Amino acid sequence: MNQLQPNGAVSNSDAVPTMPSDFTDLLDEEINLAGGEFQEDEAFHGAVGRTMYDTPASKDNTVTILLPAEEIRRVPSQSLVRIKSRPLDKGGDGRQYIAAVVEGPFAEPDGLRADAPLVVTTTVRGATFTPRYHGRVQVEILGEEIDNKLVPPRFRPLPNSPVVVIDETETAERLRLLGDVTIGLAVGYESVPVSFSTERKDVLPRHTGILGTTGGGKSTTVSGLIGKLGTSGVAVVIFDTEGEYTQMMQATDDAGMLAALAQRGLEPQGVKNVGLYHLVGRATTNAQHPDRRQFCLKYENLSPYAVMEILNFNDAQQERFLKAYDIARRLMRDPKINPFSKEDEEKVFELDEMEEGYPRLTLQMMYELVRICADTVEGAENFDYLRVKAFRDNLPQIRSVIKEAQLPKVISSWRKVQGSLSRLLRLKIFDTPQATTPDYKAMTKPGRVTVIDLSDTDSPQINNLVISEILRGLHLQQDENYQASEKGESMRKVVVVIEEAHEFLSKERIKQMPVLHQQIERIAKRGRKRWLGLMFVTQLPQHLPDEVLGLINNYVLHKIADINVISRLKRSLGSVDEGLWNRLPNLAPGQAIISFAGMTRPLLVAIDPTPCRLRMIE
Numbered sequence: 001m002n003q004l005q006p007n008g009a010v011s012n013s014d015a016v017p018t019m020p021s022d023f024t025d026l027l028d029e030e031i032n033l034a035g036g037e038f039q040e041d042e043a044f045h046g047a048v049g050r051t052m053y054d055t056p057a058s059k060d061n062t063v064t065i066l067l068p069a070e071e072i073r074r075v076p077s078q079s080l081v082r083i084k085s086r087p088l089d090k091g092g093d094g095r096q097y098i099a100a101v102v103e104g105p106f107a108e109p110d111g112l113r114a115d116a117p118l119v120v121t122t123t124v125r126g127a128t129f130t131p132r133y134h135g136r137v138q139v140e141i142l143g144e145e146i147d148n149k150l151v152p153p154r155f156r157p158l159p160n161s162p163v164v165v166i167d168e169t170e171t172a173e174r175l176r177l178l179g180d181v182t183i184g185l186a187v188g189y190e191s192v193p194v195s196f197s198t199e200r201k202d203v204l205p206r207h208t209g210i211l212g213t214t215g216g217g218k219s220t221t222v223s224g225l226i227g228k229l230g231t232s233g234v235a236v237v238i239f240d241t242e243g244e245y246t247q248m249m250q251a252t253d254d255a256g257m258l259a260a261l262a263q264r265g266l267e268p269q270g271v272k273n274v275g276l277y278h279l280v281g282r283a284t285t286n287a288q289h290p291d292r293r294q295f296c297l298k299y300e301n302l303s304p305y306a307v308m309e310i311l312n313f314n315d316a317q318q319e320r321f322l323k324a325y326d327i328a329r330r331l332m333r334d335p336k337i338n339p340f341s342k343e344d345e346e347k348v349f350e351l352d353e354m355e356e357g358y359p360r361l362t363l364q365m366m367y368e369l370v371r372i373c374a375d376t377v378e379g380a381e382n383f384d385y386l387r388v389k390a391f392r393d394n395l396p397q398i399r400s401v402i403k404e405a406q407l408p409k410v411i412s413s414w415r416k417v418q419g420s421l422s423r424l425l426r427l428k429i430f431d432t433p434q435a436t437t438p439d440y441k442a443m444t445k446p447g448r449v450t451v452i453d454l455s456d457t458d459s460p461q462i463n464n465l466v467i468s469e470i471l472r473g474l475h476l477q478q479d480e481n482y483q484a485s486e487k488g489e490s491m492r493k494v495v496v497v498i499e500e501a502h503e504f505l506s507k508e509r510i511k512q513m514p515v516l517h518q519q520i521e522r523i524a525k526r527g528r529k530r531w532l533g534l535m536f537v538t539q540l541p542q543h544l545p546d547e548v549l550g551l552i553n554n555y556v557l558h559k560i561a562d563i564n565v566i567s568r569l570k571r572s573l574g575s576v577d578e579g580l581w582n583r584l585p586n587l588a589p590g591q592a593i594i595s596f597a598g599m600t601r602p603l604l605v606a607i608d609p610t611p612c613r614l615r616m617i618e
């Protein structure tokens with residue numbers, strides 16, 4: 001008898017007859033009867049797998065795909081596949097779909113559950129029993145392909161349809177990842193760069209949020225983007241609250257970053273054409289930079305209503321402040337006190353006091369007027385403190401205007417207003433002779449990068465004043481640039497990066513300073529038409545109110561662990577699938593979910609390491 005030996009060989013034994021000689025002929029006959037040798041359906045050529053039958057757990061718009069073990073690595077997470085139903089005459093419906101891998105690939109043992117005791121035990125004992133296995137991925141249907149166009153799917157792919165992998169070139173096109181600024185490489189692919197276009201008006205000017213916990217990679221992303229935007233001819237202005245970006249003009253010397261750059265095939269290099277601004281009288285974290293200027297704020301750019309907000313005036317104080325402001329307006333119209341230019345006249349004519357202050361009115365003037373009013377109420381007669389020459393020279397006239405004005409009494413409220421203005425004066429950041437306001441025309445030149453170093457102000461209030469004033473200046477400049485573009489000049493593109501955006505735009509602050517924030521919101525809305533894109537960077541997105549999140553169209557989401565934040569973002573960002581959201585709390589530094597306007601779907605991206613130097617902050 002033929003015996004199966006332990007080694008699988010068959011031993012000859014006389015007890016058993018040999019195989020009939022016509023055995024193979026018989027077999028061939030059987031095969032012919034059954035329709036010939038098994039031929040894989042043509043539709044399956046080149047296929048990596050097939051769609052599975054549905055189960056009670058199946059969900060609309062997602063399909064399970066099964067694949068042999070050797071194909072698993074060809075269908076990584078996020079990759080695109082094409083599901084081709086077989087033609088009508090082969091039992092299919094002839095439809096073709098494009099889908100993206102949203103879960104998996106998972107490896108499952110054939111015919112056994114992965115957690116079956118047999119599998120678990122043998123694995124623990126040293127894996128002497130390793131069953132054959134297959135792959136499973138869950139895909140989300142992006143659309144049905146008709147004449148090479150993707151349309152919303154109306155049907156579901158049939159079970160047992162062949163699935164082929166879409167190559168990386170077609171993937172980049174399908175996902176609309178092409179453009180002049182590259183953010184990084186799509187995770188799961190060999191080399192699919194994720195880029196966006198600075199040419200498109202519906203991307204950067206529609207505002208960007210870069211969110212994630214500390215250490216997630218925000219500053220690396222921001223500094224890398226700044227360099228690339230500059231190269232693409234976009235002007236960038238960054239409000240640098242920590243002084244982290246003041247050495248961007250140098251190449252990085254961070255060992256980890258150098259290694260990451262080398263691996264990605266990138267060179268370390270500094271950002272070109274960087275100008276540095278810091279507030280007059282405040283230090284900068286890079287005093288060596290040759291292209292460095294101090295700037296001051298102009299009181300006349302501040303709406304009187306914004307001033308009252310910043311100084312937190314109560315009703316009585318507001319009444320007195322507005323009274324003094326009224327007097328200021330009348331006096332400023334007097335040519336002896338204030339020789340107006342034609343331009344000023346025009347400005348006054350169009351003045352929107354919710355947006356700006358009175359032309360040429362300085363903080364010193366306002367302070368002195370309030371003080372004269374207070375002294376008048378108190379009956380004091382000593383005005384030696386006056387420093388504004390026009391006021392000293394015209395004191396009798398000023399006093400008669402003030403007398404006519406029927407000042408509200410209660411000296412303590414007047415003195416409070418005077419004290420607050422005096423504190424503002426002592427900051428020495430308004431209307432100083434040794435510094436000018438920022439040069440917005442230069443700041444909006446193509447490729448110009450301006451770092452506003454705010455590291456030495458140690459006051460969120462001052463930062464907010466600076467940010468609002470410069471935003472306003474840039475907005476007015478972009479208005480002007482827009483007019484020029486109508487006359488044929490090419491439109492200047494500007495991106496403004498606001499680091500620690502929660503300090504500037506938190507719900508609390510908005511409540512404290514509604515006027516200032518309405519201004520910002522107006523700028524954000526008009527910025528869309530004027531090519532002024534805002535980029536909000538924060539580790540505390542929970543502090544941003546819905547109004548601000550509502551302004552954001554592009555997202556870079558680094559690691560976020562807070563479940564509440566994730567669920568809020570989910571509401572503003574419908575396009576991110578559950579599989580990606582689930583990864584958000586566990587992202588590595590430098591990984592981010594990218595959802596930019598214009599992309600077919602959000603992607604997990606390994607952000608490019610930054611070639612320039614970031615200053616270490618504690």
Ligand SMILES: Nc1ncnc2c1ncn2[C@@H]1O[C@H](COP(=O)(O)OP(=O)(O)O)[C@@H](O)[C@H]1O
Pocket residue numbers: 212213214215216217218219220221256257260558589590591606607608609610
């Ligand atoms: N894209 C990246 N490539 C390589 N390493 C990165 C990347 N992003 C972040 N890292 C690493 O993580 C650290 C923290 O990143 P950083 O940008 O300072 O985070 P955040 O600004 O969110 O606090 C970096 O110093 C670097 O070591």
Ligand SMILES: [Mg+2]
Pocket residue numbers: 218219220
């Ligand atoms: Mg940072």
